[in-house]
Amino acid sequence: MTSPTPPTEPTYADRTFRSPAGLAGGVLLLVLICWIGGDAAFRGHGRAPWMALAGLLTVVPLIVAFTLRPVVFANDRRVRVRNPFRTITLPWTDVADVRAGYSSELFTHDGTKYQLWAVPVSLRQRKKAARQQSRQALDDPYRRTSATADVRDTKARVAVADQAVADLRELSERAGDKPAPDAPVRSVRWAYEVIAPSVVGVVLLVVLGALG
Structure with missing residues (x-):
């Protein structure tokens, strides 16, 4: 048998x-x-x-x-940030927030900050996205969908870095606060x-x- x-x-x-x-x-x-x-x-x-x-x-x-x-690898269990001189692996339960100001940054619950070199912030892209959003609001002030609107253009009105940070934040929120049994521990490798x-x-x- x-x-x-x-x-x-x-x-x-x-x-x-x-x-x-x-x-x-x-x-x-x-x-x-x-x-x-x-x-x-x-x-x-x-x-x-x-x-x-x-x-x-x-x-x-x-x-x-x-x-x-520089690259960021993320799944439902952890995020791995590969910066120029070190690689940081974190379970999502250690991540407090992901933000994009003048640079993209990841914050842990103990206050540690890691910069995301792979997601550079472009102020030019952000201003262009803001102008597109403003024009859309003026063209459709009551948020009515035009018959000629291109629904595929939704993400084009968001800067690339802001969209990447939003996706990472969504993965973090989806993981929740309860650690997974196979989640890795925090590690930093030079x-x-x-x-x-x-x-x-x-x-x-x-x-x-x-x-x-």
């Missing part, structure tokens, strides 16, 4: 929040820096190739950290894979400069 197969644990798909503009800018910067640094490393003379390699070792990890690395190469590159630049 075969033993029954144990039930599989439910999986909770992550929602991902990140900046498309940051990704595009990071890729362009990496291409430009690698092109300039690679040219200096292969065609330079004397200490120039070593200076170029040390510069690349310093700058490339920083560009990756500030443009490609990104040594980013920090170490940059520190080594800076040290090499200082040594090469002193020898110069």
Whole structure:
């Protein structure tokens, strides 16, 4: 007689929040820096190739950290914030609020604040969304639906950062105050894979400069 197969644990798909503009800018910067640094490393003379390699070792990890690395993963159990130099994992029961002022921020019940680098606030987008909302209110002061209204344009009148924060706040409220049995504990992990190469590159630049 075969033993029954144990039930599989439910999986909770992550929602991902990140900046498309940051990704595009990071890729362009990496291409430009690698092109300039690679040219200096292969065609330079004397200490120039070593200076170029040390510069690349310093700058490339920083560009990756500030443009490609930031992302927020969230599901019904927890939120994981990957910032340039550290990753913070929190169960929703530890989260008191998520706000977007001049930057997007997450607050815990003990008063700790974590900035969400992956959700940058654009004041230009916010002003544009406010103007669109004002025009809509003037066109329909009694909140009557026009026969020509485009219902697909609802989220276009909200700034991207504000919409992302609203979605995160909705996930937090849905989780409630009762901790789930499989919810993770709060953890903070430093990104040594980013920090170490940059520190080594800076040290090499200082040594090469002193020898110069």
